[in-house]
Amino acid sequence: MTTTLTDHAIPLFPLGTVLFPDGLxxxxxxxVRYLDMxxxxxxxxxxxxxxxLLQGNEVMRAGAPxxxxxxxxxxxxxxxxxxxxxPGLYExxxxxxxxxxxxxxxxTPHGLWMADVEDxxxxxxxxxxxxxxxxxxxxxxxxxxxxxxxFTPSDTPKHFDDAGWVANRWCELLPLQPDDKQRLxxxxxxxxxxxxxxxxxxxxxxxx
Numbered sequence: 001m002t003t004t005l006t007d008h009a010i011p012l013f014p015l016g017t018v019l020f021p022d023g024l025x026x027x028x029x030x031x032v033r034y035l036d037m038x039x040x041x042x043x044x045x046x047x048x049x050x051x052x053l054l055q056g057n058e059v060m061r062a063g064a065p066x067x068x069x070x071x072x073x074x075x076x077x078x079x080x081x082x083x084x085x086x087p088g089l090y091e092x093x094x095x096x097x098x099x100x101x102x103x104x105x106x107x108t109p110h111g112l113w114m115a116d117v118e119d120x121x122x123x124x125x126x127x128x129x130x131x132x133x134x135x136x137x138x139x140x141x142x143x144x145x146x147x148x149x150x151f152t153p154s155d156t157p158k159h160f161d162d163a164g165w166v167a168n169r170w171c172e173l174l175p176l177q178p179d180d181k182q183r184l185x186x187x188x189x190x191x192x193x194x195x196x197x198x199x200x201x202x203x204x205x206x207x208x
Contacts, residue, residue, distance in 0.1 A: 003106040005116050010076070011037045012049045012105065012113040014068050016057075018181040019050040019075040019096045020168040021122065024156065029090040031059060033111040038079070038090055047076040047097060049115065052182050068113070072102045073120065073186050098122060099185070123164030123190040135198045136160045139169055164190030170197040174204070 013034065019025050029038050041048050056068035081093035100117035107113050128136050140160055159165040171184045174197070187193045 003104050005104055005106055005114055009106075009114045009116050010047070010049050011041070012051055012070070012074070012102075012115050013077070014051050014053045014056070014070040014113065016053050016178065017050075018052045018171075018178060018185050019077060019094075020171055020185050021075060021096045021099060022157075022165060022168060023075075023096040023172050025050065025077060025094045025096065027090075027092050027094065029092060030088060031111075033108075035088065035090065037112055038082075038092060042079050042082045042092070047078045049074045049100060049102075049117065050077045050094075050096070051102070052178060070113075071182055073099060073182075074102070074117075075099050075185070121188075123188075126163040126190045128161055128163050128166060128194065129191070132163070132194055132198050135170065135194060135201060136166045138201065139166055139173075142173060143169070162190075163194040167194040167197050170201070174200055176200070 013027075017025070029035055037048065040046075051070040051072075051074035054069040054071060075096045076098050077094035078097050079092050080095050083091045085091060099120040099122075101120060102115045102117055105113055105115040143158070167184070167190060171181055171193070176184075184193050184196065
C-alpha cells in the first residue's frame with residue numbers, strides 16, 4: 001500500500017549500522033535507487049536520513065525473501081565530501097546531524113524510501129561528571145591513535161567535556177550489537193548513555 005507523504009518528506013538510506021549525531025559515515029554509492037538521490041542532496045546541500053535495518057539487506061536484490069524494514073528513529077546525514085571515481089559510483093563522507101522519528105514512509109517504484117519525519121531534540125549540554133572522566137580520557141587516547149585514519153579526520157571538532165558527545169563516540173567504537181547501539185542512540189538522557197558506556201568499558205580493555 002502506498003502512503004501519501006507531505007512535500008517535506010526526506011529520502012531514507014536503510015543501513016546495517018547506526019549513525020549517531022556528529023558521527024562520521026563514509027559510503028560507496030552504486031545502487032541506481034541511491035545515485036540520483038545522493039546527487040540531488042549534494043547539489044542542494046540537503047541531508048538524507050540514515051535508519052538501521054530490522055530486516056532485509058543494504059543492497060536491494062530481486063526476489064529477496066523479505067522486504068526491508070527499519071527502525072523508526074534515525075539520524076540525518078549531511079554530505080561533507082563527494083567524489084565520483086568512475087561512472088555509476090559515488091564515494092561520499094557524511095556527518096550525522098539531528099535525530100528524527102519516522103511518522104510515515106513509502107517506497108518509490110525504483111526502491112527508494114521516502115519518509116515524513118519529526119525531529120528529536122538534540123542532547124542538552126551535559127558536563128562529564130568527575131566519576132566518569134576516565135571514560136573521556138580513554139577516548140582521547142583512542143582517537144589520538146586513530147588520527148591518521150580516514151574515518152577520524154584530524155579536523156573533526158572534538159568535545160571531550162560533553163557527556164553526550166563522548167558517549168556517542170564510544171558507541172561508534174565499541175563492538176556492540178546493532179540493537180544495543182540503536183537503543184543507546186535513541187536515549188534522550190546523555191548522562192545515562194555515558195554511564196552505560198562506562199559500564200561496558202569497565203568490562204573491557206578499552207579503558208586500559
